[in-house]
Amino acid sequence: MIKRAHFLALGLLAAAVLSASTAHASGSAGRGMELSKPCQACHGADGNGVGDPQYPIIAGQYADYLAHSLKGYRSGERVNVIMQGFASTLSDQDIADLSAYFASQKSKLGDLSKR
Amino acid sequence: MRSITLATLLVLASAVPAVASAQATGDAAAGKLKAYTCTGCHGITGYRNVYPHYHVPRISGQNYQYLVTALNAYKTGQRKHPTMAAQAQSLTEQDIADIASYLAAPTSP
Numbered sequence: 582m583i584k585r586a587h588f589l590a591l592g593l594l595a596a597a598v599l600s601a602s603t604a605h606a607s608g609s610a611g612r613g614m615e616l617s618k619p620c621q622a623c624h625g626a627d628g629n630g631v632g633d634p635q636y637p638i639i640a641g642q643y644a645d646y647l648a649h650s651l652k653g654y655r656s657g658e659r660v661n662v663i664m665q666g667f668a669s670t671l672s673d674q675d676i677a678d679l680s681a682y683f684a685s686q687k688s689k690l691g692d693l694s695k696r
Numbered sequence: 697m698r699s700i701t702l703a704t705l706l707v708l709a710s711a712v713p714a715v716a717s718a719q720a721t722g723d724a725a726a727g728k729l730k731a732y733t734c735t736g737c738h739g740i741t742g743y744r745n746v747y748p749h750y751h752v753p754r755i756s757g758q759n760y761q762y763l764v765t766a767l768n769a770y771k772t773g774q775r776k777h778p779t780m781a782a783q784a785q786s787l788t789e790q791d792i793a794d795i796a797s798y799l800a801a802p803t804s805p
Contacts, residue, residue, distance in 0.1 A: 634759035634800070637766075643751035660774055689757035689803070693731070693739035696756045696803055 608644065608674075613682025616675055619667055620683075628683040641688030647680035721760050722790065727798030730791050733783065755799050763796035 617626075620639075625631050628640030639647060653659030654668035655676075671679070734755070737743055743752045755763065769775035770784035771792075787795070 630759065634761035635765065636759065637762040638758055642754055645750035646753045649748065649750045658776065660769075690754040691756040691803070692741045692743075692754055693735045693756050693799075694741060696799075 608648075608677030608679070608681030610678070610681040610685045613678035613680070616679055617682055620679070623663070624683075627686040627688075629686070629688050638688050638690055639683045640686035641690045642684060644677075644680040644684035647683055648676050651676045651679065721800070722793030722795070722797040724794070724797040724801045727794035727796070730787075731795045731798050734795070737779070757803065758799055760796045760800035763799055764792055767792045767796065 620628075623631065623633070623636045624639050628638065628642075630636055630638050650659065651664075651668050651671060654661060654664040655671060657665065668676075737752045738755050740752075744750065745752055766775065767784050767787065770777060770780040771787065773781060784792075
């Protein structure tokens with residue numbers, strides 16, 4: 582009886598860990614593209630910008646860094662009036678999807694080892 | 697009357713280069729040397745921030761003005777990251793302009 586309960590608990594724990602890790606990692610680039618319309622005026626359709634150097638290139642950036650940034654804007658930890666307005670409307674899933682979309686786009690961004 | 701026009705022109709002429717140099721980007725060659733420390737994290741493909749856990753962003757090829765804004769935000773503490781704050785606090789306005797110019801410059805093929 583005790584053994585069975587332990588086994589069950591372990592199973593639940595394993596399931597929880599698995600779902601937590603997938604929720605963290607997975608974003609739908611397709612849904613992200615649909616959500617990305619408001620981003621386009623400043624960041625361009627694919628995240629490569631609109632030629633204004635004040636806005637960062639977000640195409641080809643790491644998805645988890647983009648998600649970290651959006652969550653920072655959403656919580657107010659990172660301060661930017663425009664971004665705060667947009668990010669405050671986003672769910673965790675929206676953020677994962679948007680990050681997956683822009684990360685999957687081609688850009689000239691790279692690590693310094695490539696420079 | 698004519699001398700006033702000439703004086704106005706002279707004042708304008710001296711103001712134009714000042715504005716131009718304020719907007720101009722920094723010295724990319726100097727920036728390359730100053731950016732050496734950055735490679736410790738930003739030069740390692742796939743390098744991750746420890747906590748919270750995420751990839752250190754790709755900054756090569758990023759836009760100049762955004763880089764200047766980001767470094768200044770770390771410097772003033774508006775943007776929070778212990779390592780970046782320490783780095784940015786050691787930089788002058790010229791250092792930031794030079795580093796941003798180096799990072800934003802097109803890479804040679």
